[in-house]
Amino acid sequence: MYDRIDLRLTSFAQRLSDAEGDAVQRTQRSSRSALVVAAYPKLANRAWLARPDRVLWGIYDGGFPDSFAGLSNTESRLHYSFPIVSIYQAWGDRPDEAHFPSRLAQTIDRLGSVPMVTWEPWVKDFDEARRPNLPPANEREYASLAAIARGDYDFYVTAWAAEAAKFGRPLFLRFAHEMNDPYRYPWGPQNGNRPDDFIAAWRHVHLIFQKMNATNVLWVWSPHISMPWFEYYYPGDEWVDWTGTGVLNYANVASWSRWWTFHQILEKGYPALAKLGKPVMVTEFGTLTEGGDARQWYADAFRDLGDKYRAVRAVVFFNQPHDSTLLTQEPLDWSMLQDPGATLVVRERLSHR
Secondary structure, three states, X not given: OHXXXXXXXXXXXXXXXXXXXXXXXXXXXXXHHHHHHHHOOOOOOHHHHHOOOOOEEEEEEOOOOOOOHHHHHHHHHHOOOOOEEEEEEEOOOOOOOOOOOHHHHHHHHHOOOEEEEEEXXXXXHOOOOOOOOOOOHHHHOOOHHHHHHOOOOHHHHHHHHXXXXXXXXXXXXXXXXXXXXXXXXOOOHHHOOOHHHHHHHHHHHHHHHHHOOOOOXXXXXXXXXXXXXXXXXXXXXXXXXXXXXXXXXXXXOOOOOOOOOXXXXXXXXXXXXXXXXXXXEEEEEEEOOOOOOHHHHHHHHHHHHHHOOXXXXXXXXXXXXXXXXXXXXXXXXXXXXXXXXXXXXXXXXXXXX
16 A cells, blocks of 8 residues: 555656656757757767766756756756756665666656766665565665675666666666765675675676666766775776766764865875776765855865866766755755855856866
8 A cells, every 4th residue: 555655656756857857948948958969969979978078067956856946946046957967766666766767867868968877775675575585674784785796686687777778878877886885885894795795796787787788878886985995896997987986075064074175085086096097977076065165165176177187077966955864963955056156156167168
């Protein structure tokens, strides 16, 4: 009963999302897709996306997948249409997890952009009643990457890959990100997941996508670069199209953080990323506003991207006004729109890109 209600709600939200995507095109003087294509004429070419000759800008909006209103408002304020639109999806049997997000990807494609899916293997979300071959949910997260590598979750990966292939258009896939962080995600080393397990899981999943002919997918390997030895998790050149990392300034919200500039966050790990020879993506980009000057943070970041970090070929804004993942007293607001000075800086810099 619950699943049926949840499925109807998910379907209703997607219909609203589809309608909003269509409205974005109808209400603009030129359709959004035409604006993006004019700015990025090779955006539908997977080979070009694997080695772009210019920086691609993207955005994740906290309203996804239920609404495109936040994206529309942000782009209106910035006078810019983003060529990459980022979304997140967990693994599992819940209605918003069970399948490749075809309708959402199609909506993004109709708007002229390339989807990027951060694909999170929360293996506890599979229904025990439907999956009697799996261990109990409270046991699955230990050594989950080894389980993925030996094929325990092929039933899910294979179906998802087939639907991704059917989508047909280019798609960035950021699988099991920050796999080297021992504090954040259950696929990290604190749960018995070794670097070799991650590499085996990555290659196994990649091979399934190849078998399903999902050659439209571009693979984004995204470690947490503040942790040492992240290079040991690299699956190999033939298995990776992009390397990536988040650059988020948490300012003074936690005991382990302070006001860090973009350069201070990226400088230590960047040489190892760039040495791999793949284009680098800043997969989550933003700053909080407490404890420093957000306008200056973005101004310095844009300057340093041009001067110091030439291997960075894509930057994805993390436009989440209600981030509750850190379990702080109040949700964190990463939106650049909350600070008028930051909004002006971002709008001005994007106008020259």
